Amino acid sequence: MTDLSDLAWTRSRHFRSAPIATTTVDATRWIGLTSALAAGRVTLLSLWAEAGGAALMALLDAPAHRVAVVRIEAHGGGFPSVGAHHAAAQRLERAMTDLYGLTPRGAIDTRPWLDHGRWGIAHPLGDAAAVPSDRPPYPFLPVQGESLHVVPVGPVHAGIIEPGHFRFTAQGETVVRLEERLGYVHKGIDGLMAGAELARGAEIAGRISGDSTVAYAWAFAQAAEAALSLTVPERAFGLRGLMAELERLANHLGDIGGICNDAAFAMMLAQTSILRETVLRAAKTAFGHRFMRDRIVPGGVSGDLDAQGEAAIRSLIQEIRDRFPAIVDLYDATASILDRTVSTGRVSADLVQAFGAGGYVGRASGRNFDTRRDLRYAPYDMLRLDVPVRVEGDVNARIWLRIREVEQCCSLITQMLNALSQGPVFADPGFPGAPREGLGLVEGFRGDVLCWLALDAEGRIRRCHMRDPSWFQWPLLEAAIEGNIIADFPLCNKSFNCSYSGHDL
Amino acid sequence: MELIENIVLQALQMLVVLTLAPGLTGLVRKIKARLTRRRGASVLQPYRDLARLMRKEVVLAENASWLFRVSPYMIFAATWVAAALVPTFAIGLHFSWTADLIAIVALLGSARFFIALAGMDVGTSFGGIGSSREMMIGTLAEPAMLLVAFSVALVAGSTELSNVVAFMASGDVGIRVSMGMALIALTIVAIAENARIPVDNPATHLELTMVHEAMVLEYSGRHLAMIELAASLKLLLYVALIGCVFVPWGIAPANAGLDGLIAGLLLFLAKLVALGFLLAVFETSIAKMRVFRVPDFLGVALMLGLLGTLLLFVSRSL
Numbered sequence: 141m142t143d144l145s146d147l148a149w150t151r152s153r154h155f156r157s158a159p160i161a162t163t164t165v166d167a168t169r170w171i172g173l174t175s176a177l178a179a180g181r182v183t184l185l186s187l188w189a190e191a192g193g194a195a196l197m198a199l200l201d202a203p204a205h206r207v208a209v210v211r212i213e214a215h216g217g218g219f220p221s222v223g224a225h226h227a228a229a230q231r232l233e234r235a236m237t238d239l240y241g242l243t244p245r246g247a248i249d250t251r252p253w254l255d256h257g258r259w260g261i262a263h264p265l266g267d268a269a270a271v272p273s274d275r276p277p278y279p280f281l282p283v284q285g286e287s288l289h290v291v292p293v294g295p296v297h298a299g300i301i302e303p304g305h306f307r308f309t310a311q312g313e314t315v316v317r318l319e320e321r322l323g324y325v326h327k328g329i330d331g332l333m334a335g336a337e338l339a340r341g342a343e344i345a346g347r348i349s350g351d352s353t354v355a356y357a358w359a360f361a362q363a364a365e366a367a368l369s370l371t372v373p374e375r376a377f378g379l380r381g382l383m384a385e386l387e388r389l390a391n392h393l394g395d396i397g398g399i400c401n402d403a404a405f406a407m408m409l410a411q412t413s414i415l416r417e418t419v420l421r422a423a424k425t426a427f428g429h430r431f432m433r434d435r436i437v438p439g440g441v442s443g444d445l446d447a448q449g450e451a452a453i454r455s456l457i458q459e460i461r462d463r464f465p466a467i468v469d470l471y472d473a474t475a476s477i478l479d480r481t482v483s484t485g486r487v488s489a490d491l492v493q494a495f496g497a498g499g500y501v502g503r504a505s506g507r508n509f510d511t512r513r514d515l516r517y518a519p520y521d522m523l524r525l526d527v528p529v530r531v532e533g534d535v536n537a538r539i540w541l542r543i544r545e546v547e548q549c550c551s552l553i554t555q556m557l558n559a560l561s562q563g564p565v566f567a568d569p570g571f572p573g574a575p576r577e578g579l580g581l582v583e584g585f586r587g588d589v590l591c592w593l594a595l596d597a598e599g600r601i602r603r604c605h606m607r608d609p610s611w612f613q614w615p616l617l618e619a620a621i622e623g624n625i626i627a628d629f630p631l632c633n634k635s636f637n638c639s640y641s642g643h644d645l
Numbered sequence: 646m647e648l649i650e651n652i653v654l655q656a657l658q659m660l661v662v663l664t665l666a667p668g669l670t671g672l673v674r675k676i677k678a679r680l681t682r683r684r685g686a687s688v689l690q691p692y693r694d695l696a697r698l699m700r701k702e703v704v705l706a707e708n709a710s711w712l713f714r715v716s717p718y719m720i721f722a723a724t725w726v727a728a729a730l731v732p733t734f735a736i737g738l739h740f741s742w743t744a745d746l747i748a749i750v751a752l753l754g755s756a757r758f759f760i761a762l763a764g765m766d767v768g769t770s771f772g773g774i775g776s777s778r779e780m781m782i783g784t785l786a787e788p789a790m791l792l793v794a795f796s797v798a799l800v801a802g803s804t805e806l807s808n809v810v811a812f813m814a815s816g817d818v819g820i821r822v823s824m825g826m827a828l829i830a831l832t833i834v835a836i837a838e839n840a841r842i843p844v845d846n847p848a849t850h851l852e853l854t855m856v857h858e859a860m861v862l863e864y865s866g867r868h869l870a871m872i873e874l875a876a877s878l879k880l881l882l883y884v885a886l887i888g889c890v891f892v893p894w895g896i897a898p899a900n901a902g903l904d905g906l907i908a909g910l911l912l913f914l915a916k917l918v919a920l921g922f923l924l925a926v927f928e929t930s931i932a933k934m935r936v937f938r939v940p941d942f943l944g945v946a947l948m949l950g951l952l953g954t955l956l957l958f959v960s961r962s963l
Contacts, residue, residue, distance in 0.1 A: 291770040291853075299850040313936055402854075404846035404933035410681035476843060477932035626774070627936045630851040 144176060147199070147208040152515040152581075155207060159367050160579040160592075162196070162209045170212045171220050173199070178225040183496035185581075186590050186607035187222055187232040189240035191265055191334065195219040196605075198579070198590060200496065205514055209579065209592070214242050217266075221247040228495040228612055235645070239330060241266030251279060254323040254644060265331055281319055283309040288316060291626065295324045302640035306629070313625040318618045322644055329645040333604035338364055338569060341601045342437050345591070348606055349642030350431065354380075354387040355584025356591075356606065356642075357436040362517065363593035363604075364438035367578030368569050376440035376567075377518040378560040382453065382553060383423075383432045383441075384582070389460070389549045390419040390431075391585040392542040395637050399539055400471065402630040403480040411467045415460060422456035425449055440566035450557060457550050468543055481536040485620040485632035488533060495612040498587025500541040501636055505533035511583040523555045538635040571599040586610060586639060608642030654906075655729070655739040661910070662728040662885070666877035667691035669884065669917055674848075676925035691877065698870035706767040706863055716763035717864065717871035720756045724875040727752035728882040732889045734909035736807040737899025745804040746794040749882075750787060753838070756875065757783050764860030771852045775859025778936060782844065782856065785943035786837045789830055792950025796827040797890060799957040806889065807899070814893040826953035828891050833946035835883035837939065839876070842928040844939055854933070881917070884924075888916040 148161040165173070176182050177199070185198035185207060193214045200207050212219050221244035223230035233244040234253035241263030257275035261268050283290070288309050295303035305321040332344050345360035346353045358380055365372055397412030420430040426449030427435050435442055471477060491497075492505040502509060510527040512520040528544035530537040572595050580591040587609030594602040617636050621629055671688040678685025687693075705713070727749045730740055744752075757779065764776035798804040800821060801812040812818065837844045840857035849855060852862065861872050889896060895912030897905040934942060 289770070289773075291774065293853065297850075298852055400932065402851060404842045404849065404854075405931070406677070406681050406848075407929055410683065414682065474930075474932065476934065479938075480932055480935060625936060627854045629853050 144173075144182065144201070147210060149201060149204070149206040149208045151206045152517060155579050156362060156366055156517050157371075158369050159576045160209050162211045162577065164211045164213070167212065167220050170210070173197070173210060174220065174222045174225045177222065177229075180493060183493075184222070184226060184228050184612075185496070185588075186592070186605065186611075187229050187236070188592065188605040188607070189214075189236040189242045190594075190603055191240065193217060193240075193242070193266075195236065195242060196592070197222065198592065200515075202509055202514060205516075207515065207579070207581070209577075217241060218243040218245045220245050223247050223249065226494075227615070231615065232607075232611060237263075239263065239265045254326050256323055256326075264328070265334070278321065280307055280321075281317070283317055285311070285316070287311055295321075304640050308621075308626055308629070310626055313627065315621050315624055315626055315629070318621045318629075320614055320618060322614065322640060325641045325644040327641075327645065329606070330604070333601050336601045338438055338595070338599055338601065341593075341604060343434060345604070345606060346433050346436075348645070349608060349639045350433075351391055352387065352584040352586065352589065352608075352639065352642065353431055353433045354383045354436060355582050355589045357434070358384060359580040359582040359584075359589040359591035359606065360593065360604070361436050361438045362580030362582060363578040363591040364569060364580075364595070365578070366580065367576040367593055367595050368438075368572055370439060370567060370569055372440050372518075372567055373564045374518075374561045375444075375563045376565045378556050379427075379441045379445055379565060380436055381519040381523075381556045382445070383427060383435060384584075385549045385553050385556070386419055386423050386426075386453070387432065388585040389546060389553075390416050390423070391637075392546050392549070393419065395634070396467075396471070396539055396542050396546075398637070399481070399535065399631060399634045400477055402634045403477055405474065405477045408467065408471060408477070411463075411470070415463060415467070418456055418459060422452045425452040437566070439569045440564070442566070444565050445560075450560075453553060453557060457553055460546070460550055464546060471539070471543075478536065480628070480631060481539060481635075482534060483532075484535045484628050485624060485635060486532070486534050487616050487620045489531065491616055491619055492533070495616055497612045497616055498583075498609045499585070499613070500538050500545070500587075501613045501616060502587065503527065503529050504537035504541045506531040511581050511588045515581055517582070519556060519559070520552075522559060523552055525552065535631055535635040569599070571597075573597060575602065584609065586637070587613070589642075606642075606645075608639050610638035610640075610643045613638045614643060651739040654735065658733060658735070658738055658740075659725070659729040661733060661913075662731075662878060662881055663725065663874075665914075665917065666728070666874065666881040667695060669881050669921055670877040672918065672921045673880075673925050673928075676922055677929055680925060680929045691873070695870050695874060698865075698873065699867050701866040703866035703868055709767055709863075712759075713763050713766040713863075714868070716759040716766075717868040717875075719759045720763075721871040721875040721878075723752045723756040723759075724878045724882070727756075728878045728885070730806065731882055731885045732806055732810050732896055733885050734913040735897035735899075735901060735906055736810045736889075738807070741805060741807040746797070746806055746809070747791070747804055749806075749886075750790050750794065753879070753882075754783070754787055756879075760857075760860055760872070763864075767863045769863060771855070771859045771862050774853075775856055775862075778856045779860060782837050782939060782943065785940055785947060786834050789943060789946035789950050790834045790838075792947065792954055793827045793831045793834065796823050796950060796953035796957060799954065799961075800824060806886075810889050810893045810896055811898065813890060814896065814898075823953035823956045824891070826949040826956075828887070830946040830949040830953070831883075831887055831890075833942060833949075835887065836927075837943055837946075839880045839883060841924065843931050843934045844942065846933050884917060884920045885913070888913070888920060892916060 148163045183200040185200045197210045223233045224246045238255035262271045291308040293306040295305045303324040307319045309317045346357040393412045393416040397409035400408035424430045489506040492507045508529045577594045590607040592605045671691045675685045761776040764772035801809040845856040897909035
């Protein structure tokens, strides 16, 4: 069994306040870590490439509350495939190949992922070779059997949602296999980040996935502050926490209604939409922007909270506490909606564990992990936080998890408001003076958002890797729908509510 | 002279159903919007939509056959004729002696046949899914509807709706268990046939969950207008059917004067509003059921229809 103790493990207190130490390993050691991942001894946090030709991997040792970053030089443009043994890494590896041209040796799935053959170049962030535009069509996984038929859906959908292609193979109404194809909203985030100033990087980070702009900006700020060993004023942490919880509230409320609406129960959506709108308006009053975009910057926050804003948040929490229980009762007392959600779209605890799926997807299937508690960061280290966990892993469990988290949000926001200290909210990040690397990990509403940031001596971004929680949730959606009927897919999909934009980068 | 009067009245009936049908759809949508605390579009919106669709050009798939182009008109024609046969404000109209309740079922069945074929014609996967689900619903809804027709016919002694309504309004009926069963069965059939919640969701954008909408996804312009209008007519037909058989009061009898006709028309409007309101409330308070639960739901209608019919036989032989 591979010895894991000599890796540079760090607990959250350390990696959040100081540059992250990276362990450089050789191929043998890398393969050993791969088998440790496959055996479930550690969890994969992310896998990414560097322009110079190196692969990096962030590992989580959840029981010990510590993380490690491992690096392997890609000699000859290749490195031993992680995905060959650990399925969670497959899509990340395919994206690395598409963007940086690194080859995972021994990989099972070598099809492109983000590259749809429309860029005109291959490996834009690697050797950037021009390629002819007439590539053969994307080979979907073959399906064989009697009376199977294929139902392709998307990438353009009838509703106002992001683009993604879903290919169902069905036998009658029963789904035999779902294959996803993503990458339609690739924006070239990694390329935009490279060489950008820190402030510009924060702006880009906040635009990677619009519904998680606070979480992204915070993860980026955390990574930058760790790289710069910057001390952020106490009050800024409190304000960041408030914003993150408001974002979580708005998204969870929207999702609870949205899932029910996909089963044609419009009443829930109507009620939760009103509450969601109230949250967004309170955010506008308190922080000057409905989605609180560009409010979190490396060094603190860009604007302070005044008394009027605080009052708006307090009255918002009161309103939610008054009205939310009736909405929950409506859900819980309507047999027809429960009939749709209970036992639909089950994800097994083993899969969730293997993929290290965060957020409500993981916690609804028994993975008791929350960055706010297990890899603590301010202001959550001073607050009382109960992490709800369920074991059923169905749509109903994911709804209930959101309901419980909405209640947690209200409690956290009240605690934060009461504990909010006075003082400055911003400290100038300054310049690193030497190349530095930092790691940020924030619990967004979907799960843990990771940011690994490498700065050069002038403080410009050498490489910024942001990993959306959806990377480890999208593959589980394929598993969740198996054996269900096609008509239940929207319900499963909405209960996952994965990000397209955050995933396609 | 009498013939001309009859033809005028029948024409009036056809015009009434045609003009009121989009209004009923708009009304149900409006009430649903108000129930979910939205302002909602105007009740007149379906008329505007139809006018817009009529002006728009038709986009046809390259492999669309003549069937695809003909179907909207067939569907519309069959549904319109069927709707014209159901007494709305008056009975004893010219057409009602030529076709009975079973003919109405057959006309709607033909419309379904064409829409299901059209759904599969272009070869998209959604159309196929929609057609297959529609036929599954149809194979259960049609027998249930026929059993309801038999129950009603056994009570009233006729399958002709004018006779049925005249008998129901006469007060000789009393309260019968069979009629209660028939009412529930007919309501279930009406919900399924009109693609309402909990069987189908007329407002959804989720292609994978659609039944009726999935079949007509490829339609545009005046073709879509025909289909939409036919769908509205079908809703009106079922509402009018429930109204005339189970709440027959106020329908103008044959040879009624002008004031009788006007009173019949006003009462018909009142019935439409009341039943439309009930439909909206029901749809708002329930979620859509799984596709494979629909047979259970329609099975209830089938069993109730059968029980109602059997009960009538049993009670008659005693």
